[in-house]
Amino acid sequence: MKIICVGRNYLAHVKELDNDLPSEPMFFMKPETALLPEGKPFLYPDFSKEIHYETELVLRICKTGKNIAENDAPYYYNAITVGIDFTARDLQSQCKAKGHPWEVAKAFDGSAPVGKFQEISKLKNPGDITFGMKRNGEWAQQGCSRDMIFSFDKIIAHVSRFVTLQDGDLIFTGTPQGVGEVCVGDVLELFLEGKMVFSVVVK
Ligand code: MG
8 A cells, every 4th residue: 555645735834834835736655664553652763853743634545546537536535534744844844955855754664643544424524524633632733624725536636647546545635734843752642523533652
């Protein structure tokens, strides 16, 4: 399986990092080894001094597809949760400045904790999904799917032009505003529609 991550998908977050507004979804990938099993701590890596959390809705692909039309996209995902796109912001800034790829800043081991999946059809209002993350008991980020620049369906149509999507692949759909640094000792709790779906300790 693979993990596809969309960047710059919420206006307020694009502005907080002083990035340009994308005209189409931009994406990068993380490997399967970026997943963090429930109960395992996130180990603060020794190659960065500035690890940021980015709290994101995560879709799970349920059917293999290529060149998927936007109208057909809902047939290709059936489950959703919340995850963290951990980012070594210091390394990412260096990559951006040099025009280098982002993998060292984004794809490292444990950089993709993902919560327990829920069936999308069982959500109250699939067009209006609320999510968030508490850091040490206080809200650090809160978002809603209605604020995305590119919808789930647009993302799937775009990504599948380039990359075949397969059953079990995950798509991180971008972070709302409020990204920030984590510290050793932090406890991060992820919420989907008010229900906790994952918690992780930074060690
Ligand atoms: Mg992200």
